[in-house]
Amino acid sequence: xxxxxxxxxxxxxxxxxxxxxxxxxxxxxxxxxxxxxxxxxxxxxxxxxxxxxxxxxxxxxxxxxxxxxxxxxxxxxxxxxxxxxxxxxxxxxxxxxxxxxxxxxxxxxxxx
Amino acid sequence: xxxxxxxxxxxxxxxxxxxxxxxxxxxxxxxxxxxxxxxxxxxxxxxxxxxxxxxxxxxxxxxxxxxxxxxxxxxxxxxxxxxxxxxxxxxxxxxxxxxxxxxxxxxxxxxx
Numbered sequence: 001x002x003x004x005x006x007x008x009x010x011x012x013x014x015x016x017x018x019x020x021x022x023x024x025x026x027x028x029x030x031x032x033x034x035x036x037x038x039x040x041x042x043x044x045x046x047x048x049x050x051x052x053x054x055x056x057x058x059x060x061x062x063x064x065x066x067x068x069x070x071x072x073x074x075x076x077x078x079x080x081x082x083x084x085x086x087x088x089x090x091x092x093x094x095x096x097x098x099x100x101x102x103x104x105x106x107x108x109x110x111x112x
Numbered sequence: 113x114x115x116x117x118x119x120x121x122x123x124x125x126x127x128x129x130x131x132x133x134x135x136x137x138x139x140x141x142x143x144x145x146x147x148x149x150x151x152x153x154x155x156x157x158x159x160x161x162x163x164x165x166x167x168x169x170x171x172x173x174x175x176x177x178x179x180x181x182x183x184x185x186x187x188x189x190x191x192x193x194x195x196x197x198x199x200x201x202x203x204x205x206x207x208x209x210x211x212x213x214x215x216x217x218x219x220x221x222x223x224x
Binding site for chain 2: 048100101102
C-alpha cells in the first residue's frame with residue numbers, strides 16, 4: 001500500500017540558511033499534519049492543512065511557513081535556521097473525518 | 113489543557129515475557145486514542161480505540177480502552193527482540209482539527 005512520502009530524508013544546513021521539506025500524502029488523504037520531534041522527545045504538532053487550507057497551527061515559529069498544494073502535497077519552509085531547529089520532521093496524513101494519522105519516514109534536519 | 117501520560121517511561125524485559133504499557137489521558141472532547149510503535153523512524157500505527165471495553169488485537173499485541181477511568185493499556189505477549197521500540201500513545205486534541213497530543217512514550221527493550 002502507498003505510504004506518506006517525505007523528501008529529503010536527510011538535510012544538513014548552516015545557521016541562517018533556508019530549508020524546504022516536502023510531503024506527499026497517501027492518495028485520497030486530504031489532511032496533512034507536520035510534527036517536529038527533538039531527540040528523546042515525543043512529536044510536537046506544528047501545523048495542519050485540510051483541503052489546501054490551514055486548519056490548525058501549533059507551536060510553529062514565525063520563521064516557518066507551510067502550504068498545501070492543489071495535488072495535496074505540502075511543503076514546510078524554514079528560514080533563518082537556528083541550531084535548535086535540528087530535529088526529525090514528520091508529515092502525517094489522514095482521510096476526512098478519521099483520527100488515524102499515517103506518518104511518513106521523516107526528514108532529519110541538522111543545522112550546523 | 114489536553115494531556116497524555118504514559119507509564120512506565122522505560123522497561124527492560126526478556127524474550128517471552130508479557131508486558132503491559134499504560135496510557136492515561138485528559139481531553140475535553142474525547143474521540144479516540146491511538147497507539148503507535150516507533151523504531152528510530154516514523155511512528156507506525158498500531159491501534160485506534162474509541163469504545164470502552166472492546167479489545168483490539170493484532171497478533172501478540174492487544175489494547176483496550178477505559179473511558180470511565182480515562183486510560184488505555186497496550187499488552188504484548190511472548191515478547192520478541194523485534195518488539196524493542198518506543199510505544200507512543202496519542203489522542204486528538206479538543207477541537208475538530210485532529211492534531212495529536214502524544215505521551216512521552218514508553219521505551220521497551222526486549223533482551224534475548
